[in-house]
Amino acid sequence: MNHEIVLSKIIEMFNEILIFVAGATPQIITETIYALAHAKPPVYPDEIYIITTETGKKRIDETIIKKQILHLMSQELGMPPVSLTDDSFVIVRDMGGNPLNDIRSKEENEAMGDVITSFIREKTKDMNARLHCSLAGGRKTMSFYMGAALQLYGRHWDKLYHVLVSPEFESNPEFFYKPKKNRVIECKMPDGKIKKLNTKDAKIELAELPFIRLGSKISLHGKGFRELVAESQKEIDTATMQPQLMVNLAERILYIGNKPIEMLPVELMVYTAFLKQKTLHCKYPERQYCLDCSECFQTLVDFSSRHATEEMAKDYMKIYDGHSFKSEEFLNKWSNGIDTGVIRQNISKINRTLKEQLQDDTLLPYYSVAAIKKYGSSRYGVRVEKDKIKIE
Incomplete structure (x- = not known):
């Protein structure tokens, strides 16, 4: 049995974990799940986690959860059942333990970085799990922290993605995935006019992003993101010099x-x-x-x-x-x-x-x-x- 066959057998045994950073566009969650389900071979989530703010969670509650989008998508596309619970959400909190509504200040950004890094570190301890991390949602700093955390702790089988959606459907509040049967949804154009769109014209693609995996090469002991970056840089400097x-x-x-x-x-x-x-x-x-x-x-x-x-x-x-x-x-x-x-x-x-x-x-x-x-x-x-x- 060659190396590729052995690796594929190992991958079949993984617990597939999807991790998102999300903010005002919860659609990236369903679009990513849709794209992974259409990958070759398809990937279906065993667990889903969303790192977000209190405001982000409310937005997801009001759209994906209350409208049962995941349930409808699973039924329509013949996917294994997918659901979100309170345990699916990782809410960023301030020093006092209060949930944050947004990420704007320096302190709030650092808190977000620490939460994302800590969460990825914990999940990578499970050698039977494969992480599928999406950096398409949330503020730009959230995407950066997700990619950086995976560089620090990601294993060879962990994945990093960015979901790509046709411009006219991207961030459209009525579009969550490409249904089997065509639907017509409305889109407000920059000039204020309403344009009708056919979902059959939508394209959802998943770009897998390569990243440097440092976790197996260096020993990390720091807790906060800033401390870990400094520690990693020193490890690299001393390792090469x-x-x-x-x-x-x-x-x-x-x-x-x-x-x-x-x-x-x-x-x-x-x-x-x-x-x-x-x-x-x-x-x-x-x-x-x-x-x-x-x-x-x-x-x-x-x-x-x-x-x-x-x-x-x-x-x-x-x-x-x-x-x-x-x-x-x-x-x-x-x-x-x-x-x-x-x-x-x-x-x-x-x-x-x-x-x-x-x-x-x-x-x-x-x-x-x-x-x-x-x-x-x-x-x-x-x-x-x-x-x-x-x-x-």
């Missing part, structure tokens, strides 16, 4: 991405000390990203202390396959702490080794040992993100 740095002391080698970097034992020991200063002694562990923070940078005097030397000795022993005599030999030589001049010499050697073997000037600033003037003295450290460092 800062490959993983992995140190294997036993093999006396480190990798930057897939690039192996070979160092002499003493160089590797000193370099590991700078890396551990970043991973083990971060002053702001609650921060997910280092960015331009250099609070973990220390003076060479700090790195040459007796305690720091003893920590280096432990790694030195690992480099020599656990032979304790190497550690003891090292500590005997530097009983009062390693000389700062030796550390400075090895920094130069480390940076030269990285430059020669990495051969990428765009990465070098992140992985080389950098010096900055801070608090009246030079302090040293590495700029690579702490979560990119792994030491074995």
Whole structure:
């Protein structure tokens, strides 16, 4: 059985969930359902959710629900029964928990973004569900948030659509779908005249919109939309600019991405000390990203202390396959702490080794040992993100 057949079998098992953002034009709901029912293969909703305002819900109640449009469409077109209940509506609320009537202010827009993002995040947790998201309704910012939320959390099988309707039927309050039997409806033209339209001339098409799926590529922890966007951008920036740095002391080698970097034992020991200063002694562990923070940078005097030397000795022993005599030999030589001049010499050697073997000037600033003037003295450290460092 080939991959396409397997995928089609999996898709047949999905719970089909339709999600809309809607405002003053509830027709986009029925038009999208109609278009999906005529797709090849057809898609019939198991669940429908509409993210809207209090005013939007009232408009849908007055049209689709009270007029039983979905029921009539299902009967006429031979579709499985489709209905809307109170559970179908996701109403955007303000900070006080009051339902919003419209989306106009900055705060209201952000509330809408947070609601849409949170809802999509929850629905994508169900691996047996396939989302069909429509961004045709509501204000433009609502459509943007729907598309952006799907980029953050959408899986490979989730879909994003925009429904396209013939201009003369678009937003017509009397047109909800294309019936089997022709009907005549009236349309008020820009000049004020009334024009009679035949529904047989209407065209309803569904444009599937491609989108970048980030959910499986990055780890997101933020709650609000603005926070998630900043977090995603940082993940992308560090993923493209800062490959993983992995140190294997036993093999006396480190990798930057897939690039192996070979160092002499003493160089590797000193370099590991700078890396551990970043991973083990971060002053702001609650921060997910280092960015331009250099609070973990220390003076060479700090790195040459007796305690720091003893920590280096432990790694030195690992480099020599656990032979304790190497550690003891090292500590005997530097009983009062390693000389700062030796550390400075090895920094130069480390940076030269990285430059020669990495051969990428765009990465070098992140992985080389950098010096900055801070608090009246030079302090040293590495700029690579702490979560990119792994030491074995």
